[in-house]
Amino acid sequence: MTLGDPTGIGPEVVVRGLAHLHGPPPVVHGHREVLDRACALLGVDQPALELREPPSPASFPGPFEAPGQAQLAALDQAVGASLAGEVDALVTAPIQKATIRQAGFDFPGHTDYLAHRAGVGVTMMFASPRLKVSLVTIHLPLAQVAAAMTADRLTLALRQTAESLVRDFCVAAPRIAVAGLNPHAGEAGVLGHTEQRVMQPALAAALPDLRRALGEGVEVDGPLPADTIFRRAVAGEYDAVVAAYHDQALIPVKLLAFEQAVNLTLGLPFVRTSPAHGTAHDIAWTGRADGRSMIAAMELAVSLAQARRLS
């Protein structure tokens, strides 16, 4: 686990989560000063854990004085331990983009950084009990989304979603719905051609491979209109939705499952989860942070790590 941005709610929700969790003591990457302050804030003893402080250069003034360097050093070390196989799963607390970028982190977020470090293509999924949604594109200006919807990206997101449903969530015969990029899924070309020219051929080409790899029960439906697909998924018609872009995925996830939603990175050689919220500076260090999304992220990480060990 990481403590994330020392000036955000990450340290508080990590301690809340560890106080709640009944699992093996985790390895926590971060600064003792931050951990101690979060325990003091909540009035609890330090939970059972192995703390690994990142090495500090002589010029380092402290985690609260240089939060960008503190976040980056701890994350860098945690990812190294994960890639080295020292841990089964990585749970990250929120980073603050402004300060971590100043420290030299040049990525839109954790997910892109993890893909870069591992040298693999990954898929972002938001998982909650009622709804699982994967994204084909993540942090792009809206004007760049249509061009980014390529057969390769769609196929990767679809395959990693199907593999995760089978391997991580024990869905024997996954049913996956793919949301169209355009309104009404393009309405047969009247509202855009990406569905006909890119998405339909990519899905048709991917399905035989998926069935060979994961079983004949795999079902893929789409591209379907995005304005009704989430309703159908929540009603139980699908096990997951593959969404085209950020807001198409995050609007339903945050409406339906804000407190229980977990951000999951598919495709890495280890399990990686995080809460769906950010650093929430407006309530940082007030003791008022909601720990439910972090607890869900920890529980899912343990559950998925066990599932992968068994498989």
Add this chain to the structure above:
Amino acid sequence: MTLGDPTGIGPEVVVRGLAHLHGPPPVVHGHREVLDRACALLGVDQPALELREPPSPASFPGPFEAPGQAQLAALDQAVGASLAGEVDALVTAPIQKATIRQAGFDFPGHTDYLAHRAGVGVTMMFASPRLKVSLVTIHLPLAQVAAAMTADRLTLALRQTAESLVRDFCVAAPRIAVAGLNPHAGEAGVLGHTEQRVMQPALAAALPDLRRALGEGVEVDGPLPADTIFRRAVAGEYDAVVAAYHDQALIPVKLLAFEQAVNLTLGLPFVRTSPAHGTAHDIAWTGRADGRSMIAAMELAVSLAQARRLS
């Protein structure tokens, strides 16, 4: 009212709605054959109404044989009566785009056709008890949305939304949230510049005019991240959300309020509502159509027409 596509669920939900509604008998534009068949389907006598059949050319084979011509002739006549001030409100049943286009209708939907006939700029709003959402752009391929987010369109949508909240929904001091076009509302330019370059200046320029016209209590907040704005609106923080594009608006509307959502056209010289659903050919003429959205559309039309007469 119109009966819409004779081969869809429109006639059934109109008769369901009229059997339920306790209001003045409406003028219905459509063919007797269609109305009679819908009453027979539901086993009810014809509700109190004034039927106006559109004039049929000699070559017209009948509404079920030529549904495109039937829809278009009835809609054309109903819009004429609305523009002539013969009625206070127009409630439309769903049209089928494929057949009505063959009959010569060259618009993405009712809303664009009404704007053209009235010669005014309009705004599409979806209204439900929990959530009201207006759209800056409607039926565009996703790749064209960013360029269509102009100061003029945003200002029109904002103004018509504020006017409707005051005039139609009796909100004395409306609080309106405006959703960003890009993920995280552009994140200070990192994920797009439309918020900084177009939306923020347009909102700042529009607010003094709105307050002069509608009162100093008008509040406008945004552009805000779209993935949390609907949650905040549903929690009561805002009276309406102005969304940038189709799926950004319709995903939350259809998730939260599918059966109660009413499609409302703002900016016309008369009230216009319709249900939020389409022709639903898969269940047409089976007696299984859900009439709730049409009933809500009728009730809202009566309520808004009364509000406007009183104002």
